[in-house]
Amino acid sequence: MSLSRQHEMHNRRFSRNLGLGIVLAAFVALVFGLTMVKVKTDDFTVPLSQEVN
């Protein structure tokens, strides 16, 4: 018996996984962009403990 036929449930599951993948990729890009903006602002300072190291 073949199980190759795509059940409608699998389409829904694919849509959910694809959506989650896009959201996670967008989140990574967002955090990267936010970090770049934060470190380039004038009031950004490296914490003292890291300067010592």
Add this chain to the structure above:
Amino acid sequence: MSDASLNNPVLGNAAAEPYDSNFSDYFALLKPRVMALVVFTALIGLIAAPGSIHPMIGFCAILFIAVGGGASGALNMWWDADIDAVMKRTRNRPVPSGRITGQEALGFGITLTGFSVVMLALATNLVAAGLLAFTIFFYIVIYTMWLKRWTPQNIVIGGAAGAFPPMIGWAAATGTISIESLMMFSLTFMWTPPHFWALALFTQQDYDNAEVPMLTVTHGRRSTRIHILVYTLLLAALAIALAYTSVGGPIYLVGALLLNAQFVRGAIGIWRRDEEASQADRFLTERKFFKASLLYLFAHFGLIGVEALLAPFGLGGW
């Protein structure tokens, strides 16, 4: 989730049908239409605030406020699934329709709550993040779990939760709370009762069935009509007073005068009608007032936004 979910009996009568929720079901948990109002008012709070904010930080602030608003929606749907199931307006929501389980909605809401508050704190400041956390707490614990099923003043006090976004936007830009942000809060706060009471007048049976103590159920429809008029008059005074703060100006004042004249006229129309007249035209006046109330709020915040955008050119404000 495995293919065992092919036999998942989540759907009640449709138990024989396989179901596995898709992405849009989770998106629906966030109450996208409410989220649109949250995004819009928070954005206006942000751009009306004095000083400047980097566009990327501003974008992140609005996004995390929107996610926080969505988290509230998911938690609300988890707790209110029993009410939603008996109301025509809400029975197709993901939890009562069985597309998502209550536990999934709970987990989703809690995760997004933590995520949005922490990310807003990192992107902006602790005042904005604290306000967002308080808003979610207020909406879920104070309104949804406590007041909604207990007092006919549920809408009045619960309206505060929907009124916080412009304050959070303002705090994201300035790190403070001011008279202007408090007045923008008050505008939505005072607008909420007449908006929902008008809805309750023409969806009475829904609230009766759900045993939610709306004013129409506990104090009667005549009393509700009086309440709508009184709150609308108070709202009009507040909306016009906002014109004389630093976020207002002549453009806002003219717009507010016109909008409030029309809104008060609508409230008087509701107040003057009796049930016989309302049922004869299937609540036409009440429906018109409800629709106008949506435009009313968007237009007021839009006018504040116009004043803020024109200010750099020396045109906005007083």
